[in-house]
Amino acid sequence: MTAPTKAGKRIGILTSGGDCAGLNAVIRAVVHRATGYGWQVLGIKEGTQGLLQRPVQYQTLDLGSVDGHMMRQGGTILGTTNRGDPFAYPMPDGTLKDRSDEIIGGYRELGLDALIGIGGDGSFAILHKLAQKGGFPMVGVPKTIDNDLGKTEVSVGYDTAVAVAVEALDRLQPTAASHHRVMVLEVMGRDAGHIALAAGIAGGADVILIPEIPYSIESIAAKIQDVRNTGRNFALVVVSEAVKTLEGTGVKKVLQGGEKRYGGIGDYIGEKIADATGAETRVTVLGHVQRGSMPSPRDRLIASAFGVHAVDLIAEGKFNRMVAWSNRGVIDVPITEAIEHYSCVELDGALVKTARGLNISFGD
Missing domain, CATH: 3.40.50.460 (Phosphofructokinase domain)
Structure with a gap:
């Protein structure tokens, strides 16, 4: 499968870790905002697993594929996985293999200018490590029903x-x-x-x-x-x-x-x-x-605001950051701080x- 070509930036988006309500609303918002910039969005299937496959598993996302019905759907249209650390990937023979270069190669194969990862602390730790090793720009969108990610008052799905x-x-x-x-x-x-x-x-x-x-x-x-x-x-x-x-x-x-x-x-x-x-x-x-319910109105709102801001960060050249909710508005913080600061009940x-x-x- 050959990646489609189009003038302007080409950004990838994937969902990683456990599913939750509101993921599709993030994807929809990213596509709308990116289209406004004249960019192309490629949805990577099954999280980082899609980048491991050859050919890389993805789908082109445009306004025709992200209608209002999608925003009401639970789960993720792209699929996700919470297994298989690419730096210690379990192989059929029981051994662990570093397959991070394969994922980075998949990113390169798609000709992406940046990646938006929707995930929790575990997913962000892996995606950030991949981005650092591969030298590619990444922005994170927090999602977890547990609401335990640091530096944001609320995460998508909670x-x-x-x-x-x-x-x-x-x-x-x-x-x-x-x-x-x-x-x-x-x-x-x-x-x-x-x-x-x-x-x-x-x-x-x-x-x-x-x-x-x-x-x-x-x-x-x-x-x-x-x-x-x-x-x-x-x-x-x-x-x-x-x-x-x-x-x-x-x-x-x-x-x-x-x-x-x-x-x-x-x-x-x-x-x-x-x-x-x-x-x-x-x-x-x-x-x-x-996890599987139709997203609440607040989750749809938070997800939409996060998706728009994530694309704006790419437009501003601000990477290795996570969008976050604070004081009734969207901010962004270094993704390393979000990973390091666990948010339990105070x-x-x-x-x-x-x-x-x-x-x-x-x-x-």
């Missing part, structure tokens, strides 16, 4: 993930009340409790468990008893997937290929609550439901104070 979790609590509440149950909802978030905290407040939870705050079953049981004392016959508990057991270990499941991922702390907490309180307890694990932050003011228990 708002939708919270909305899905809140909707789950809205649906669990009436069935909890009907059966006098304690409902435990396990949500994603990797090592940060942002989703659990925001959803718990907005969804009227009684207990929010996040990895940043140690808990005890006695404190949780006391809170549930306080709820009973008010005359209410049910309780809602939200737990982030990275919360540890009382012994201090994370609960993980082994996936195909031996990969370990968080999952199962909800069942652990549910059993502990049932034993301590005698309450009939049910557990719901949202899992990837939080214990003295506004949302923790709000939750405590609403008499929500953190189990501490």
